[in-house]
Amino acid sequence: MTRVPDVPGIITTEQVVRTAESIAAVQDDQGGVPWPEGHIDAWNHIECLMALTVAGLREEARKGYDWLVRHQRPDGSWPMKVRDGEPAEAAGESNHAAYIAVGVWHDLLVTGDEDFARSMWPVVARALDFVVGLQTARGEILWQRDAEGRPADYALLTGCSSIHQGLRCGALLAERLGDPQPDWELAADQLGHVIAGHPEAFADKSRFSMDWYYPVLGGAVRGDAAARRFDGEWDTFVVPGLGARCVSDQPWVTGAESCELVLALDAAGLRERALAVFADMQHLRHEDGSYWTGWQFVNQRHFPNERSGYTAAAVVLAADALARATPGSGIFRDAGGREARITGECGCERARA
Known part of the structure; x- marks a missing residue:
């Protein structure tokens, strides 16, 4: 039986x-894990299912995967x-x-459980082909196609960094199941190169801490x-004793961003920093085991006044x-670590070479 984690102290x-x-x-009766506002999005839902799997709550996790299939x-x-089983915003990210x-x-x-992975393989394949x-x-x-199928005209650094990990995991899953997908591997290589070396390719969202740590979390850096x-933005985004800010210009630390930063630091081999941030964010823990989404440290109040499933998932x-x-x-640690094959389309010196 898989050991459930503990971090001493x-x-x-x-x-x-x-x-x-x-x-x-x-979790609702259909298996969805909603935001506190009531809607469900696939990314945060999947993160919650991963946490349920870590804790041994397999039945609940599988119910959540059934929701994704449907x-x-x-x-x-x-x-x-998705709200009440129906699309509330129809675009696909x-x-x-x-x-x-x-x-x-x-x-x-x-x-x-390879049988389960095989049952989900068509879902994964369709999703990554969309990507x-x-x-x-x-x-x-x-970053998306709208409800009419038109692609957006820009990309997001945080989203692309997460996609990089998704493509790497998809390629590993494909190999395990005997259906290699070299196009996904090449897509990941090119994407990883752009994330690491071409900031001009992405819309400017630099006030968000996710744009700071996600290139590491997703494995491209x-x-x-x-x-x-x-080191470059540590003092901008990390508040000693409290955790990580969501945005640089607000006195607001958030549990999910703090724990994702922990994962990124761990992936980069910076374990002591990771442990310190993880310890600092525990002030957001509620007595029932859930976590407050964030803390506004000037007003000294939880903001928003909610406890979110996705924050709990990031903690687990x-x-x-x-x-x-x-x-x-090691799923975040293992997202990087390979030399990217690239084309010359980005125009940089390395690509020309």
Whole structure:
């Protein structure tokens, strides 16, 4: 049986289980895990399923994957938002679609259930084909198709960084199941190069901390470049004793961003920093095991006044990464580490060479 994580001095196994149970408590009858506002999006839903899997709540996780099967559209995407079983926002986001590969690969690593992975393979394949269909010649992936099928005219750095991990996980899953997908591997190579070396390819969202750490979290930036990236904006986004800001210009730390930063630091080999941030954000823990979404540290109030399933999920995944507890604990560490094959379309010196 897979060990449920604990991080000594910070969070116990029992506390991790209670946090996962707080996710299951908000899961609806159809298997969806909603935001506090009531809508469901595929990316945060999948993150919650991964946390349920880590904590051994397999039945609840599988119910959530059934929800994804039912709501996937023929083009491989999911509605941006689903409410009461119906699309509330019909556009399909590329990073939402890509994350199914991370979830299914994670489930296979943790549970070893190849039959389940095979049953989900058509869902993953459709989703990643949708994603690759939004890649530009240079390599970035446009952030959505609207309800009429028209692609967006720009890409997002955070979304593309998550997609990079999705394509890597999809390629690994394809190899395991005997259906290699070299087009996904090439798409990931080109995307990773653009993320690491071409900031001009993305809309400017630099006030968001996710644009700071996600290139590391998704595996496109590693080694010395990752360390320099963290050092460059550390004082901008990290509040000692509290965690990570959501945006640079507001006195607001958030649990999900803090724990994703923990995962990124761990992936970059910066374990002591990761442990410190994870310890700092525990002030957001509620007595029932759930986590407040954020804390406004000037007003000294929780903001928004809610406890979110996706925040709890990020806590569980961060605990697993730090504890090395399950066979899926390295899914963020393992997202990088390969030399990218690139074309000359980006126009840079390396590509010309």
